[in-house]
Amino acid sequence: MNIRYLSLLLSFGVLANAPAAHAQKPRKSPPPANAPVQTARTELPLTAANSEVHVQALPADSTVVLLVGRERPLSNKVAFTFQQYDHALQRRNEHPLEIPDEFSFMRMCAEGTTVYALFSSGSTPGRLYVAAYNGRLGQVRTQQFETRLSREIVELKALDGRLFATVLLNDQLHVTALILDVATGQMQYISSIYEPLPTQLTFVADAATRRAEYVLSQTNGRKSRLLLKQLTDRGQLVSAEFVQAESDRSLITAQLTPPQDTAARLLMGTYSLRDANYAQGLFATNLRSTTEVGTKPPLRFYDFLRLKHFFDYLKPSRQARLRLRTERRIARSVPPLRWHYRLLLHELLPQPDGGYVLVAEVYHPHYRYNNYGSYIGPFNSLGNQYGYPGTINSRIFDGYQTTHALVCGFDRSGNLVWDNTFVVENLRRSELEEAVRLQTLPDGRLVLAYLDEHKLRYKLINRAESSPNDHEIPIQTVLSAADTDAERPIETSQADLLPWYGSRFVATGYQRVRVEHGPNREVFFLNSVVF
Structure with missing residues (x-):
C-alpha cells in the first residue's frame, strides 16, 4: 500500500477503528510522597456571574x-x-x-x-x-x-x-x-x-491584654524610620517609641510580636539602602533586651545575600555569578549591590520553642501594554499599600506577581536561626494581599501552599533543609477513588486557600466541572485539605 493511498484511507475514516496514540487517556502522575488528602467537599450551585x-x-x-x-x-x-x-x-x-x-x-x-x-x-x-x-x-x-x-x-x-x-x-x-x-x-x-x-x-x-500595637513608617524623603504606638482597646495611647538605624540604612516596614507575649517583644521587618522603595534585607531586634538604662536594643541586619535560600528562585548558574560578583565587590571594598525587591510581610507566627516565624512574599507590579493613551493613577501604582491601578506610558497595571516566599525562623532574642524559600508559579492577584498560606504541622514542620487554578501547590519546610518546590495535587471534584476519572474541572476562578485548624486548609473557589456521563455543572466549592 503506497503512502498516497494510505493517506486517502485515513482521510475517509477507513482506519477509524485503528488504535491511535492521541485517543489514549493520559496517565496520571502519582501524587508526591506524604501528599495531603482531601477529606471532604461541599458544592454550592452558584456561578461567579450571579x-x-x-x-x-x-x-x-x-x-x-x-x-x-x-x-x-x-x-x-x-x-x-x-x-x-x-x-x-x-x-x-x-x-x-x-x-x-x-x-x-x-x-x-x-x-x-x-x-x-x-x-x-x-x-x-x-x-x-x-x-x-x-x-x-x-x-x-x-x-x-x-x-x-x-x-x-x-x-x-x-x-x-x-x-x-x-x-x-x-x-x-x-x-x-x-x-x-x-x-x-x-x-x-x-x-x-x-x-x-x-x-x-x-x-x-x-x-487578652486589650491592646493594639501599630508600626508606622515615617520618611523625610531620604531616610525612613519606624514609629511604634501601643493603644488600649478604646484607642487611648499608652506608649510611643521610635526605632531607627544609625547607619545609612532605612527601616521600611515591620511586624511586632503579639502583645500577650510579655517575655519578649520582637520587631522584625525590612530595611533599605537609601531608596525606601526597595528592600536590601531583613532586620530584627528584641525591644525588651536593654543592657543599660536608656540604651536602645541593637538592630541586627541580614542582607538577602547572607540568607541561604533567598536566591533559590534563580537558576544555579545565575546564583553562582551573583555570589561571585558580590565577592569581588567585597574584595575591592566596593559598596554592596543594591537589591530591588518588594516584600509583603505576614504576621509573625509563634513557635513551640518560644521563637517566631516570619513569612514574606517577594512580589513586583505586573503590567500589560496597549497602544492607547496613557493615564497616571492618583498615586503609587508601583505597589504601595494604598496604591491604585492605572497606566503609565501605555502600561496597564495587571496585578501583583509573586516570585517566591521567604520564610525565616528567629529565636526569642530576635536572632535569625534559619531561612528557606518557596519558589512559586502563576501567582498573581489584583490586590496587595497575602496569597501564600502557612500552616504548622504536628511534627514541627511548616507547609506553605496556594491554589493555582485547580491545583494546590505546596512545599514542606523543615527549617533550612532543601526540599522540592514543585509538589502539587489536583483539587478533587469527587473524593471517591473509584470515580475520579468520571469528571474533572475545566475552569477554576477566584481560587483561594485558607489555613483552618490543626494541619488543615480549606480550598475554595468557583468551578466548571466536566462530567463524563452527564451534564456539566458550575459550582462554588469547599474542599478540606489535610496534611
Whole structure:
C-alpha cells in the first residue's frame, strides 16, 4: 500500500477503528510522597456571574463561615446569607442578612467564633455597615456608621468586640485608624494614628491584654524610620517609641510580636539602602533586651545575600555569578549591590520553642501594554499599600506577581536561626494581599501552599533543609477513588486557600466541572485539605 493511498484511507475514516496514540487517556502522575488528602467537599450551585461568596475559616471551633450573596430574581440587587459549615463541611446553620441596597461588601474578619462583615455605601461617602455573626449563638447583629471622612478600608481586625480599621481618608493624602463598636454603634477616629501617604502601617491586636500595637513608617524623603504606638482597646495611647538605624540604612516596614507575649517583644521587618522603595534585607531586634538604662536594643541586619535560600528562585548558574560578583565587590571594598525587591510581610507566627516565624512574599507590579493613551493613577501604582491601578506610558497595571516566599525562623532574642524559600508559579492577584498560606504541622514542620487554578501547590519546610518546590495535587471534584476519572474541572476562578485548624486548609473557589456521563455543572466549592 503506497503512502498516497494510505493517506486517502485515513482521510475517509477507513482506519477509524485503528488504535491511535492521541485517543489514549493520559496517565496520571502519582501524587508526591506524604501528599495531603482531601477529606471532604461541599458544592454550592452558584456561578461567579450571579453570586459572590466570601469565606472565613474559624480555627476556634473548626467551622467555616460563608457570606453568600445571590442576585434576586428580576433584579440587580443582592440578597445575603451567612452559612456555617462544620469540620466535615456539612452545613450547620444558615441566617439571612438584610443589607440595604446601597452597600457593597468590602472586608471580613473574625474574633473567636464571631465573624464580622463590613460593607461600604456606594451613594454616601464614608457610610459603613457592619454585620456580626456569632456562630456559637447563631445570632446576627448589624450597625450602620457615618464615618464621613473615610474613603477605603485597607485592613480590618477585631479586638474585644470592636473593629479596628486602617482607613484611607477622602483627601487621598492621609491614612488613619478607626474603631467601630458593633454592640453600641459608637465610632471614633484614633487621633494618635494620622500619617501622610505613602506611610506603611501594620498592627497586631490581642483581646487578652486589650491592646493594639501599630508600626508606622515615617520618611523625610531620604531616610525612613519606624514609629511604634501601643493603644488600649478604646484607642487611648499608652506608649510611643521610635526605632531607627544609625547607619545609612532605612527601616521600611515591620511586624511586632503579639502583645500577650510579655517575655519578649520582637520587631522584625525590612530595611533599605537609601531608596525606601526597595528592600536590601531583613532586620530584627528584641525591644525588651536593654543592657543599660536608656540604651536602645541593637538592630541586627541580614542582607538577602547572607540568607541561604533567598536566591533559590534563580537558576544555579545565575546564583553562582551573583555570589561571585558580590565577592569581588567585597574584595575591592566596593559598596554592596543594591537589591530591588518588594516584600509583603505576614504576621509573625509563634513557635513551640518560644521563637517566631516570619513569612514574606517577594512580589513586583505586573503590567500589560496597549497602544492607547496613557493615564497616571492618583498615586503609587508601583505597589504601595494604598496604591491604585492605572497606566503609565501605555502600561496597564495587571496585578501583583509573586516570585517566591521567604520564610525565616528567629529565636526569642530576635536572632535569625534559619531561612528557606518557596519558589512559586502563576501567582498573581489584583490586590496587595497575602496569597501564600502557612500552616504548622504536628511534627514541627511548616507547609506553605496556594491554589493555582485547580491545583494546590505546596512545599514542606523543615527549617533550612532543601526540599522540592514543585509538589502539587489536583483539587478533587469527587473524593471517591473509584470515580475520579468520571469528571474533572475545566475552569477554576477566584481560587483561594485558607489555613483552618490543626494541619488543615480549606480550598475554595468557583468551578466548571466536566462530567463524563452527564451534564456539566458550575459550582462554588469547599474542599478540606489535610496534611
